[in-house]
Amino acid sequence: MLKYEQIALQINTFISEGHFQAGDKLPSVEALKEKYNVSKSTIIKALEALEKKGSIYLARGSGIYVRNQKRDGYLNLFSSSGFSDEIVGHSVTNHVIRVDEVPAPEEVRQKLKLNEGTEVYVLERIVHIDGNVLCYEKSYFNKDIVLYLDTSIAEGSIFRYLEKNLKVKIGFSDIYFTVDKLDIDEASLLNLSASDPCLRYEQIFYTTTGIPFDCSQLLYHYENAHFYIPSQK
Amino acid sequence: MLKYEQIALQINTFISEGHFQAGDKLPSVEALKEKYNVSKSTIIKALEALEKKGSIYLARGSGIYVRNQKRDGYLNLFSSSGFSDEIVGHSVTNHVIRVDEVPAPEEVRQKLKLNEGTEVYVLERIVHIDGNVLCYEKSYFNKDIVLYLDTSIAEGSIFRYLEKNLKVKIGFSDIYFTVDKLDIDEASLLNLSASDPCLRYEQIFYTTTGIPFDCSQLLYHYENAHFYIPSQK
DNA sequence: TAGTGGTCTAGACCACAAG
DNA sequence: TTGTGGTCTAGACCACTAC
Numbered sequence: 001m002l003k004y005e006q007i008a009l010q011i012n013t014f015i016s017e018g019h020f021q022a023g024d025k026l027p028s029v030e031a032l033k034e035k036y037n038v039s040k041s042t043i044i045k046a047l048e049a050l051e052k053k054g055s056i057y058l059a060r061g062s063g064i065y066v067r068n069q070k071r072d073g074y075l076n077l078f079s080s081s082g083f084s085d086e087i088v089g090h091s092v093t094n095h096v097i098r099v100d101e102v103p104a105p106e107e108v109r110q111k112l113k114l115n116e117g118t119e120v121y122v123l124e125r126i127v128h129i130d131g132n133v134l135c136y137e138k139s140y141f142n143k144d145i146v147l148y149l150d151t152s153i154a155e156g157s158i159f160r161y162l163e164k165n166l167k168v169k170i171g172f173s174d175i176y177f178t179v180d181k182l183d184i185d186e187a188s189l190l191n192l193s194a195s196d197p198c199l200r201y202e203q204i205f206y207t208t209t210g211i212p213f214d215c216s217q218l219l220y221h222y223e224n225a226h227f228y229i230p231s232q233k
Numbered sequence: 234m235l236k237y238e239q240i241a242l243q244i245n246t247f248i249s250e251g252h253f254q255a256g257d258k259l260p261s262v263e264a265l266k267e268k269y270n271v272s273k274s275t276i277i278k279a280l281e282a283l284e285k286k287g288s289i290y291l292a293r294g295s296g297i298y299v300r301n302q303k304r305d306g307y308l309n310l311f312s313s314s315g316f317s318d319e320i321v322g323h324s325v326t327n328h329v330i331r332v333d334e335v336p337a338p339e340e341v342r343q344k345l346k347l348n349e350g351t352e353v354y355v356l357e358r359i360v361h362i363d364g365n366v367l368c369y370e371k372s373y374f375n376k377d378i379v380l381y382l383d384t385s386i387a388e389g390s391i392f393r394y395l396e397k398n399l400k401v402k403i404g405f406s407d408i409y410f411t412v413d414k415l416d417i418d419e420a421s422l423l424n425l426s427a428s429d430p431c432l433r434y435e436q437i438f439y440t441t442t443g444i445p446f447d448c449s450q451l452l453y454h455y456e457n458a459h460f461y462i463p464s465q466k
Numbered sequence: 467t468a469g470t471g472g473t474c475t476a477g478a479c480c481a482c483a484a485g
Numbered sequence: 486t487t488g489t490g491g492t493c494t495a496g497a498c499c500a501c502t503a504c
Contacts, residue, residue: 002472002473002474003473003474004473004474023443028488028489028490029489029490029491030488030489030490038474038475039474039475039476039477040475040476040477040490040491041473041474041475041476042473042474042475044490044491045473045474047490054407057404057405057439057441057443058490058491059404059441059442059443059482059483059489059490060441060481060482060483060489060490060491061481061482061483061484061488061489061490062442062482062483062484062488062489062490063483063488063489063490064489064490065443067405067443068407070407071409074409077310077462077464078464169501170466171290171292171465171466172290172300172463172464172465172466173464173465174287174301174303174461174462174463174464175460175461175462175463175464176304176307176459176460176461177459177460178455178458178459178460179412179430179431179432179453179455179458180430180455181429181430181455196414196430197412197413197414197429197430197431197455198412198430199412199432203464206290208290208292208293208466208501209292209295209502210256210290210292210298210300220412222411222412222413222414222430225411225412226409226410226411227408227409227410227411228407228408228409229310229407229408229462230405230407230408231310231311231405231406231407231408231436232404232405232406233403233404233405233441235491235492235493236492236493237492237493261469261470261471262470262471262472263469263470263471271493271494272493272494272495272496273471273472273494273495273496274492274493274494274495275492275493275494277471277472278492278493280471291471291472292470292471292501292502293470293471293472293500293501293502294469294470294471294500294501294502294503295469295470295471295501295502295503296469296470296471296502297470297471402482441482441483442483
């Protein structure tokens with residue numbers, strides 16, 4: 001683990017353990033630099049990582065402050081590679097509907113940049129949070145990257161599996177979403193009624209080298225899903 | 234303007250002028266460093282800014298590549314301080330319903346950290362995009378920061394006015410949203426029907442020194458509003 | 467193994483907030 | 486004016502990709 005990551009982690013842990021209130025001032029860069037025995041740039045790099053996550057804000061000429069904590073139960077769309085890591089203190093369970101290997105549909109082929117006839121993994125599952133339906137998810141995976149997938153893996157955190165077991169390096173993603181009405185079939189999956197609202201959410205994940213390997217479509221339950229984005233100018 | 238900002242701007246302009254396709258490789262850090270006559274760190278800082286915006290991605294050991302361009306008409310929630318700057322090639326117009334000075338409601342007082350009885354500006358307006366209703370917006374402004382506001386200002390870009398005229402330094406913001414059904418009054422504002430879907434969106438803006446000065450509630454039209462987030466691991 | 471991005475340092479200098 | 490965050494440099498060394 002890199003120096004700046006370690007420092008960021010330590011400071012973050014210290015904050016989330018409740019040693020600071022929102023608005024509290026942290027030690028100055030100079031002080032932190034001496035505490036951790038590293039150069040100024042390294043401290044700043046660590047602090048910028050925390051700022052990006054929404055934990056703190058850096059006020060030039062003034063100091064380093066703890067930011068408001070996000071509302072409980074809100075999904076942070078910022079650092080989003082799956083839910084499981086995000087919602088601390090809530091139980092997330094996945095109910096797998098199916099895992100299959102099928103020829104990639106036209107639309108998926110384009111998004112994953114695959115040739116005609118290429119097979120992909122399809123995964124359908126329902127995600128529950130604290131026993132309530134959070135969303136229905138349909139994902140397609142490029143088999144060149146996601147070498148293997150089965151139901152028991154899909155019941156857990158796929159991204160953790162990809163990183164730890166398959167050594168996939170997840171780089172970035174594109175998120176697109178819009179609000180819509182549910183059709184009858186979709187409604188039954190979410191225990192809702194036809195024409196109820198939903199968030200239609202699409203996310204395409206790329207490796208660090210820019211290969212798209214996961215194209216997912218999600219339907220979020222309008223009463224159970226809430227979102228948060230820490231944004232910066 | 235800072236060196237790294239200038240470089241970032243130049244590279245970005247070059248890309249958006251269409252000199253590159255998605256996936257194209259940019260010159261190496263070494264080459265850029267010589268081209269712009271700056272140190273390596275400065276180039277990297279510029280590139281990281283572009284990466285954050287979603288224009289490029291940096292692949293260690295491989296190179297710098299142009300990222301897919303976002304879908305047309307999608308609002309980029311990442312760098313979001315108002316719409317006007319975001320949606321290039323689309324006409325955005327604001328129809329102001331009212332601008333008033335009122336005692337801050339309880340909820341607003343908490344979010345803007347104001348004392349009881351403090352007056353705030355309220356602004357209500359409808360935002361149109363290419364002639365269609367995009368959203369209804371109700372904003373409250375801290376009068377200590379937003380010293381003056383009137384209808385003609387609210388018809389334009391408030392954030393540009395705040396930065397240029399009032400020298401407000403916008404730092405960061407918290408975004409919260411959820412999907413919901415419209416009630417009758419809300420529906421009529423958006424030219425929709427009661428119980429149609431909508432995106433209920435709230436954003437609290439802070440100055441660079443952490444003072445909350447704008448607390449806005451928006452209702453997005455479910456057929457006309459689409460969103461995009463370039464996300465990174 | 468060559469080339470590319472990324473980390474880290476030490477230190478000069480700048481820009482802003484707050485007293 | 487003081488202290489604090491932020492930019493920028495030059496250069497050593499590291500980690501990864503792709504051949």
